[in-house]
Amino acid sequence: MPLHSTITNVWLVEDNALFGRSVQRVVNGLDGMACEGGFTSAEAAFAALGQVPPPDIILLDVQLPGMNGIEALATFRSLAPDARVIILTVFDDPDKIFRAVCAGASGYILKSSGIEHIGQAIKQVVEGGAPMTPEIAQRVLDTFSQKESNQISIDDYQLTEREIDILRLLADGLVKKEIADRLEISAHTVSTHLRRVYSKLHVSTNTGAVAKALRERII
């Protein structure tokens, strides 16, 4: 989606000065990114949040003096709700990372995976992704699938599959053009499908359709 700013402002919270400087150098060398904050503790970053504009991305080490990274995550989330946090760690501890991710991390990078992957991960997060290794993904999925969420999906309105596809994407906040791109069809076609959805749901705006669909759990 649209990047409200031309420069992605990255902060780094990392107590190892040597590694920290390397990361800063790498980030500053990337197109459209600037590492404007370097901190050696979570507390220092909290203090800074009250005084300067919040960053877009926070690279957060797990092992920190004082409050550790995972504890700090929740605080960052409330102090800078728009900032997305990427966990930075030396340990490939699925359980720890899993909890971090559940606490609101947008991804994580293993230090051992190489500094050059940091830029890639940041880009993925900026674009709405959540970079993580397959092991973490599996952990998340396991916990996820334990809570069976059976959809009731009452097919009373007789929407076609395609219409439901599009309605779903609409409810995800996409606009028609984006839906068209995603489904690799013309925006006109999306319009055609939507007008039928409107007619079947007896609404006349996309907002009304999404509201009705969500309330009646047909998507």
Place this chain on the structure above:
Amino acid sequence: MPLHSTITNVWLVEDNALFGRSVQRVVNGLDGMACEGGFTSAEAAFAALGQVPPPDIILLDVQLPGMNGIEALATFRSLAPDARVIILTVFDDPDKIFRAVCAGASGYILKSSGIEHIGQAIKQVVEGGAPMTPEIAQRVLDTFSQKESNQISIDDYQLTEREIDILRLLADGLVKKEIADRLEISAHTVSTHLRRVYSKLHVSTNTGAVAKALRERII
């Protein structure tokens, strides 16, 4: 982790014969893997499951003649519960893939990401991982973190009363002008409130705001 067999038996369900043969060649060229089943429809694979030993891994195309890959997933899961399914698709449609993953897929590969990644993904799945792109991971996390823990939503976005009023009317299908009339204020004022709602909910359309509000039960 489970090394009950020396050879990982892979099946491929893919209607594009050309691509299918390429994949089979690649898989058969990998150490400890054999592609012993190639099918051009889910139904054909179901039939085979009654006659030969089930595979360890099923590479499953989404776009298939007859039953599509996502529908087929559930059937595979009951016919061959030990087989792990990797979705194979040309489309990077997070929403669809997300539902596939929820339906029991162990991972997915974009065809566009290159045939050479298939072996890597299979290995990750055999080792208990769940390869997926950052976008899918994010979708999973979003849904996950909604169910987990938080019902703090109401306080968390810090919408003012007036903003909630307007959000509610929006979800009832009213357009801005109608909301303005109902509340006896100017349409400009409605716009001002809404732009703050968008910012607080991190969306950029009224549809996105309503969807988020309904899903997180803040209205």
Place this chain on the structure above:
DNA sequence: GGCTGGATGGCACGATCGTGCGACGGGCAG
């Protein structure tokens, strides 16, 4: 063969929306 429904694509128009830029008064905390 003909018919129907679903999915696709197109054009044009006015209506509606999102957003950047303001403004003002009232209330409340420091």
Place this chain on the structure above:
DNA sequence: CTGCCCGTCGCACGATCGTGCCATCCAGCC
């Protein structure tokens, strides 16, 4: 007194949407 938040109102611009009316293609059904 001085901020700061909230609610109110305004304008202008481009982006997006809803809709009337159109066409083509394909699969399934009678």
